Amino acid sequence: MEYIYAALLLHKAGQKVEEANVKKVLEAAGVKVEDAKIKALVASLAGVNIDEAMKKAAAAPAAVAAPAAGAAPEEKKEDKKKTAEDEKKSEEQAAAGLSALFG
Numbered sequence: 001m002e003y004i005y006a007a008l009l010l011h012k013a014g015q016k017v018e019e020a021n022v023k024k025v026l027e028a029a030g031v032k033v034e035d036a037k038i039k040a041l042v043a044s045l046a047g048v049n050i051d052e053a054m055k056k057a058a059a060a061p062a063a064v065a066a067p068a069a070g071a072a073p074e075e076k077k078e079d080k081k082k083t084a085e086d087e088k089k090s091e092e093q094a095a096a097g098l099s100a101l102f103g
Contacts (some may be wrong), residue, residue, distance in 0.1 A: 002031045003041045011050045018042060 006025040007017045015021055019038050026033045 002026060002029065003037055007041060007045060008050070017045055017050075 003022065003026070006022045006029070009025055010017050010021050019035075019042050022038050022041065023033055023035075026038075
């Protein structure tokens with residue numbers, strides 16, 4: 001998680017998210033640096049608009065929670081089951097993406 005935080009910190013500070021900069025931030029924080037993880041992080045962020053990704057991530061929990069809060073009492077159990085399955089798949093996909101970063 002420290003690697004992602006370092007990338008976000010660099011982005012917020014207006015610095016390039018590149019291997020040398022991420023390594024400097026991590027070392028300054030006292031983190032034992034693994035070059036392979038830094039390379040994977042920088043490679044996975046290549047071409048990613050971090051601001052746009054953060055907006056989507058911030059909006060996603062609100063979009064998921066809104067239908068559940070406003071669900072009608074006569075809603076079918078099957079619809080609830082599909083929603084739960086979709087949410088589980090989404091969580092699994094997110095976890096798979098993160099595991100690719102940290103091996």
